[in-house]
Amino acid sequence: MRRLLIVAVLMAALLIAGCAQEEKATPKPTITPAEEKKLKVAFVYVSPVGDAGWSYMHDQGRQYIEKVYGVQTAYSESVSDADAERVIREYAEQGYDVIFTTSFGFMDPTITVAKDFPNIVFMHCSGYKTAENVGTYFGRMYQARYLTGIVAGEMTKTNKIGYVAAHPIPEVIRGINAFALGVKAVNPDAKVYVVWTGTWYDPAKEKEAALSLIEEGCDVIAQHQDSPAPQQAAQEKGVYSIGYHSDMYEFAPKAHLTAAVWNWSVIYAYVIENVMKGTWKSEQIWWGIDKGVVDIAPFNPIVPEDVQKKVMEEKEKYLKHEVPEQYPFVGPIYDQNGNLVKAEGEVMSDEELLSMNFFVDNVVGEIPAGGGE
């Protein structure tokens, strides 16, 4: 009897927990017969949408296409890599026409499910595997990083700029280097000090890492984490900071100078239009500032006008295609040991960017072994 009771209560508790999960996974709107012909688009997010960060920015894009194209959308948030295949498959089975999967870890599940649903368009963000009905998309965030680096280089007084880095993978390293090249472009004396946290989302640690950099004399803090904790640390200690993903101004209005931000609606609109017109084909989209996929957040008024102007002039170069897409990764580029990686005028290839595993010469810090996979 007692055992039965235990089992019953356990089941109830698990059911409650299960329901909480289920709600996330279930698409929210139900369709009325009249709307049945509407394009159905699903999004699979790795983290909660919340009010800032990676998934939040993707969700802004979802809302945009819903409004502009009148498509019916659904999304699942906080989907783990392990659970991704099930969630993606559910959408496919429910007859969604386009499914966007927005985390690197969703790459293989996307490919797997796509094989069974050849008539559905799958778009995977940040990966490299494609198929007849699977395309990829990403943004050239390093371009925005470069612009924020210019701001940091101009604003530092100590010539020590801190960078709270997440994991030593090429994307993060590329961001640090682009940022450092921006710093170097306006302030050859300044150095970028990197501290690795080994986390994407542990606010307490990320804050502590930022505090350590500030104590070492850094007066501008940049970051690659999803949490705005480094911004808070900067505000508390009275130094400047540069946000990432979304405009993090609200978290640190006195510190936050600008941020490197995403705008996915451009890509989502492009894909939806193509699907609607029947012209969609599998491709690997990697767009930058010129298309508006990445950008910088509005400047804090404390950034002097001439600095703002300088940054905007650099941004113009991208917009007018005066520089290659790979800019600032155009030679001469030296690594930390002073070796010439790219000769004067040479442009790094996309391939080199995607597998980047060295620091440029004004970065202080090491790339931990085992990183840069």
Added chain:
Amino acid sequence: MDFIASLIAASIRAGTPLLFATLGEIITERSGVLNLGLEGIMITGAMTGFAVSLLTGNPWLGVLAAGLAGMAMASIHAFFSITLKADQSVTGLMLVLLGIGLTGFLGRNYIGQVAEYIQPVNIPYLSELPFVGEAFFSHDPLVYAAMLLVPLTWFFLFRTRHGMEIIAVGESPEAADTLGISVEKLRYASVLIGGFLVGIAGAHLSLAYAKLWTDGMTAGRGWICLALVIFSGWMPQRAILGAYLFGGLDVLSFKLQAAGVGVSYHLLKMIPYVVTILVLLFSVMRKKEKFGAPSALGKPYIREQRY
């Protein structure tokens, strides 16, 4: 000197949530109940505290609510493991899943919000002292509360009647039962007090340390505390050492990196666990004089039943 002072300050900061939760779990385990659900209780405290502070504008109400939420979670464990005599590991693990699932779901609207948080307090005069001022006397009130809690817990467990009874219940529930001590009542009390403290550990993370709420922000700290209980040999006074050591090693890697000392942070992260294993080995070799776990830990007590 500045480096050392700031390292000590950071270790204490990082160690405080660990200390709250470890003290809570020590009280719980001393009564013979193993609660593996710390991670779930802590995250519940973190979210509840943040939400209540956001809604009321008073972070201290948030702290209180976090403690109560922790208690509520712990009461589930108490009900299963004490009243129903269920397997303690299973219900503890269930709390982890429940806590992470529920807070992820209920807390989604609070992500990215800014709530009132607990301000640091510079203790007059003391905080102006060189070195020690920065290291010890410029923290938020919860840090001091955690420090104060160490002697209080020690006194409670080893110098008060209720405390001694809890220990007796954890060591030998049948003997305690024979003496007329209510095993169930004391175990309930211990689990609930423990839950309260673990909830506050969460509130320290979201209201004083990181000052924000995000899904899964306890990031494994609950599991670390389980190791810390073993490390401390179920003694509050050792828990403070352990908590600050574990906290310190976390921040040490950042400090060293920022100072330009090349160390592998993977290696540094490993050290606390290596130390815990060494402590365990040491305790086994010394035949659990002072280091041993309570004898009845993890075993449900059923009157008249032989183990």
